[in-house]
Amino acid sequence: MITVQNAEGFLKEKIGENTTNVANDWNEFVSFGRQPVEGEEEIALLFQCGVYDFTGEELFYFDFVRQFTVYEDDEYSGMEQLHCEFVFTPTNELRSLEASEWYFDSDGDVDDFYHLVENLEEFKIALKLEPLRLNIYQEQI
Template identity: 65%
Template sequence: MITVKNAESYLKDKIGEDTDVVGKVWETFKAFCKEQVKGEEGKEILFQCGVYDFTGEELFYFDFVRQFTVYEEVEYSHMEQLHCEFVFNPINELRNLEVSEFYFEEDGDINDYFKDIEKLQQFQIPLKLKPLKLEIYQEEI
């Protein structure tokens, strides 16, 4: 069974070595988002992208996120986010693409969320480009 602690390694194994084909990673990420994670009360998904200078250099970040709310017994403990983050050179056609779209299970069907994301130009344009790299990491927020 998938747990919050092993979610990162589980997703990395699912994605494998094919990390520069954004569409394939997206399909794997979508399938992973439908899987149950032990202790998860509801699915929380985020698609976000934009040009940022987190490292001192402007880059375009194209990020699929699954968020986990962690409880110890019945008390809230913390949140963790598992990122599938593609990084691109910030070419002109990416410069003005910025979006942050959350999905919470109570919002409705997750498949409708995925379809809505796939229609966005912020999703479509980077899908056709080759990323510099993919980073898969989990962090406590």
């Protein structure tokens, strides 16, 4: 069973190390997004992309996120996000792209969310490019 504590390791094992195959990794994330996580009351997913200066260098981030609400003894204790984040050199074409799409399972069918993301122009453009690297990490927010 996947738990919030082992979700990062689970996703890293599914995707593998040092991969830059965006389409394959998206498919693995889609599969992961359908997996139940122990204690999760609602599935929350996010696709986001854009050029940001998080590290002192402008880069294009292409990020698939699963958000977890964490409870301790049935009391809310916070949220965590598991990122599957591709980083690209920000070309002129990528500089013009920015998107943010959320899904909560109370919104309806997750396949509608995946279909929406796959049809975004931002998604289609970045899918054809070679990223610098993939970062898979989980953080408290």
